[in-house]
Amino acid sequence: MKLVAQVRLLPTPEEASALEATLRACNRAATCASQVAFAKDLKDRNGLQGVYGELKARFGLSAQPAVRAVKKVVDAYAALGANVRAGSLGPPTCKRYRAAVGTLIGFRPQAAQPFDDRCLSWQYDARTVSIWTVAGRMRGIRFACSPDQLEPRHHIRWHELPGTAPVPLSAPTGPQTRRTPEEEGRSARRRLARxxxxxxxxxxxxxxxxxxxxxxxxxxxxxxxxxxxxxxxxxxxxxxxxxxxxxxxxxxxxxxxxxxxxxxxxxxxxxxxxxxYTSQRCPRCGHTERANRPDRDHFHCRRRGQRA
Structure with missing residues (x-):
C-alpha cells in the first residue's frame, strides 16, 4: 500500500529559479534518453545503461537524477506498451495507433520529475526540505502540508518538483461531420473507459x-x-x-x-x-451451535444464556 502525502514547497525566488532550472534539465535529459530508446528500440533500464554518462555530462545531472530520468522514460514506454496490448489505442490500422507507436515520447519542460530519498531529505520539525538542484544542494526550503501528514514518514521516497500546471484544451471549432461506425465504436470504448x-x-x-x-x-x-x-x-x-x-x-x-x-x-x-459460524458463536464463552440463533434478529446462547 502506497501512501501519498500532498506537500507544497514554499521556495524563495532564488530557490524557485534553481528548482525550475532543475526541472527543465531533467526533462531535457529524459527526452534525450527517449530519442535513444526510440531509435535503437531500447525500452528497458539495462538497454539504456549507456546514456547515463551522456545525461550527466550534457545536462549537468548527478548520478541519481540521471537514473530517475531514465526510469521515467522506461515507465513511459512501458505504459505505451500496456495500452497497445489492451487495445486502448485502437487497431494497428487506425491513425491514433500509428501516431502513438510511430512517434518517440517527449517530455514537456515542466513535466513532473520523480525524486527519491537520495535526492531530497525532510526536516519535519523545522518544516524544511533539502533538495538536489543543478545549482547544487539547496537546504532549508520551507514546505507546507496538512497537520496529519506532518508526522515523520521514513517511507516517503518520491517527490514531484513544483512548476507543473494543467493546460486547458481549447474547444473544437469548425463544422462537425458525421462519424463512421468504426469511429463511433472507438468513441464508445473511450467513453466506457473514462x-x-x-x-x-x-x-x-x-x-x-x-x-x-x-x-x-x-x-x-x-x-x-x-x-x-x-x-x-x-x-x-x-x-x-x-x-x-x-x-x-x-x-x-x-x-x-x-x-x-x-x-x-x-x-x-x-x-x-x-x-x-460467527453468527452462531457466543461472544462471551465461544459456544457455537445452530440453536443459538433461533432467527436472523435474535441470539440466545444455550450454554450461558447470553442474549442479543
Whole structure:
C-alpha cells in the first residue's frame, strides 16, 4: 500500500529559479534518453545503461537524477506498451495507433520529475526540505502540508518538483461531420473507459472515507477492529436482485487494505477472521451451535444464556 502525502514547497525566488532550472534539465535529459530508446528500440533500464554518462555530462545531472530520468522514460514506454496490448489505442490500422507507436515520447519542460530519498531529505520539525538542484544542494526550503501528514514518514521516497500546471484544451471549432461506425465504436470504448476510471476513483474515495471513520471510532473508544476475511465473498453471498449490480462490483479487498494500513498507523489492533459460524458463536464463552440463533434478529446462547 502506497501512501501519498500532498506537500507544497514554499521556495524563495532564488530557490524557485534553481528548482525550475532543475526541472527543465531533467526533462531535457529524459527526452534525450527517449530519442535513444526510440531509435535503437531500447525500452528497458539495462538497454539504456549507456546514456547515463551522456545525461550527466550534457545536462549537468548527478548520478541519481540521471537514473530517475531514465526510469521515467522506461515507465513511459512501458505504459505505451500496456495500452497497445489492451487495445486502448485502437487497431494497428487506425491513425491514433500509428501516431502513438510511430512517434518517440517527449517530455514537456515542466513535466513532473520523480525524486527519491537520495535526492531530497525532510526536516519535519523545522518544516524544511533539502533538495538536489543543478545549482547544487539547496537546504532549508520551507514546505507546507496538512497537520496529519506532518508526522515523520521514513517511507516517503518520491517527490514531484513544483512548476507543473494543467493546460486547458481549447474547444473544437469548425463544422462537425458525421462519424463512421468504426469511429463511433472507438468513441464508445473511450467513453466506457473514462466511466470505468471515474467509478474506480469514486469507489476508492468512498473506501477511504469508510475506513477512516471506522478507525477513528475504534481509536476514540479504545477498541480493535475485526473484519471478515473477504476472499470469495461474491461466490459466498446471496444478494437481492437490486443489490447485485452495486455489491458485485465493489472493491471489498481494497476496503480491507485501507482498514489494515490506517489501523496500523493509528495503533489500533486489526484482525481478519473467518466468517464461518460467527453468527452462531457466543461472544462471551465461544459456544457455537445452530440453536443459538433461533432467527436472523435474535441470539440466545444455550450454554450461558447470553442474549442479543
Amino acid at each position: 466511466r470505468r476510471r471515474k467509478e474506480q476513483r469514486h469507489a476508492t474515495h468512498v473506501n477511504h472515507r469508510i475506513s477512516k471513520e471506522i478507525v477513528s471510532v475504534a481509536q476514540r473508544t479504545g477498541r480493535g477492529i475485526a473484519v471478515e476475511a473477504l476472499g470469495g465473498i461474491r461466490e459466498r453471498v446471496r444478494l437481492r436482485r437490486d443489490q447485485r449490480g452495486t455489491l458485485s462490483s465493489w472493491p471489498f479487498r481494497q476496503l480491507g487494505a485501507h482498514l489494515a494500513y490506517k489501523a496500523r498507523r493509528a495503533g489500533v489492533p486489526f484482525l481478519e477472521v473467518d466468517a464461518a
